[in-house]
Amino acid sequence: MTSFIMRRIGLAAIILLIVAILLFSMMHLIPGDPTVVALGPRSTPEMREAFREMMGLDQPILKQLALFLGRLAEGNLGEDVWSKRPVLTMIFEVLPYTATLAVASFLWAVTLGILLGCFAVVHHGKWPDWLIGILSVGFVAVPSFVVALYSLLIFAVSLNWLPAIGAGTPGDFISQLKALVLPSFAIGLGWVGYVARLVRAAMIEAMGENYTRTLRSFGVSERRIIFRYALRQALIAVLSVIAIGFGGLLTGSVFAEIVFSRPGLGKMTYDAVMSRNYPLVMGTVLVTSGLYVTCMIIADVVTAWIDPRVRSAL
Numbered sequence: 001m002t003s004f005i006m007r008r009i010g011l012a013a014i015i016l017l018i019v020a021i022l023l024f025s026m027m028h029l030i031p032g033d034p035t036v037v038a039l040g041p042r043s044t045p046e047m048r049e050a051f052r053e054m055m056g057l058d059q060p061i062l063k064q065l066a067l068f069l070g071r072l073a074e075g076n077l078g079e080d081v082w083s084k085r086p087v088l089t090m091i092f093e094v095l096p097y098t099a100t101l102a103v104a105s106f107l108w109a110v111t112l113g114i115l116l117g118c119f120a121v122v123h124h125g126k127w128p129d130w131l132i133g134i135l136s137v138g139f140v141a142v143p144s145f146v147v148a149l150y151s152l153l154i155f156a157v158s159l160n161w162l163p164a165i166g167a168g169t170p171g172d173f174i175s176q177l178k179a180l181v182l183p184s185f186a187i188g189l190g191w192v193g194y195v196a197r198l199v200r201a202a203m204i205e206a207m208g209e210n211y212t213r214t215l216r217s218f219g220v221s222e223r224r225i226i227f228r229y230a231l232r233q234a235l236i237a238v239l240s241v242i243a244i245g246f247g248g249l250l251t252g253s254v255f256a257e258i259v260f261s262r263p264g265l266g267k268m269t270y271d272a273v274m275s276r277n278y279p280l281v282m283g284t285v286l287v288t289s290g291l292y293v294t295c296m297i298i299a300d301v302v303t304a305w306i307d308p309r310v311r312s313a314l
Contacts, residue, residue, distance in 0.1 A: 012297055078283065099250075116192070117132075117195065163178055166260070199231075250292060254266030
């Protein structure tokens with residue numbers, strides 16, 4: 001198990017290195033003078049030269065890449081162009097908001113998706129199964145930003161049940177919880193459909209295995225087989241997809257954070273792109289990629305721990 005974990009960590013490190021190199025290359029392939037883009041067309045030559053030296057743009061491209069990777073190895077993501085604050089410090093200030101939003105979306109989406117999938121299996125071939133199938137496809141098909149806009153119009157503007165913008169009053173748990181409902185709903189609704197369909201398909205496949213036929217021959221009830229044996233087998237198959245879903249929730253929070261004016265990685269990335277703040281853009285993208293890869297490692301390790309056969313396959 002230790003060697004398996006080390007292999008996954010090594011693969012993750014390679015992936016992040018490739019992401020860093022590609023991101024560095026994309027930043028330098030953007031047409032135009034980055035100093036003019038960052039400082040504006042009215043900046044003086046002296047301002048541009050000082051900015052170019054501060055960002056290391058006066059060095060050869062390979063040396064810039066080496067310096068960039070060296071800073072990353074030390075955990076240094078650079079400084080914000082405008083505030084001169086460390087990028088990593090700024091990211092850590094908003095990361096809890098994005099993590100809270102992603103976890104809230106993930107928990108209720110997975111819980112509701114598993115319940116719907118199990119309910120569809122219990123009523124397999126009947127009208128509840130068909131209804132859940134239609135709803136699941138509908139949940140997946142509707143874009144998250146559309147759900148965000150309509151939920152904002154209905155529950156915040158028309159009914160005035162929930163706050164429209166912000167992350168709630170600091171220190172007030174109820175206020176923060178209310179502000180979390182609509183964004184988490186907008187992000188997590190699509191994954192309810194994914195999880196429900198995956199759980200249903202995996203459980204139906206498990207119900208046709210030889211061990212379930214043996215359990216039936218010993219008189220074990222159908223509901224016990226479904227919830228104790230088939231569901232466990234289905235969760236192993238769904239676990240990796242759920243981890244990808246959590247990474248997707250992290251990266252997909254940008255729409256909810258913009259629509260609901262919440263602080264977070266998504267909104268910070270958007271603001272940094274609009275202001276051409278390249279160090280902040282690269283920092284937020286790299287941190288988001290690191291979180292995504294971490295989710296995948298955790299999913300692989302948990303899957304291998306539950307099913308030892310996976311260790312030799314991955």
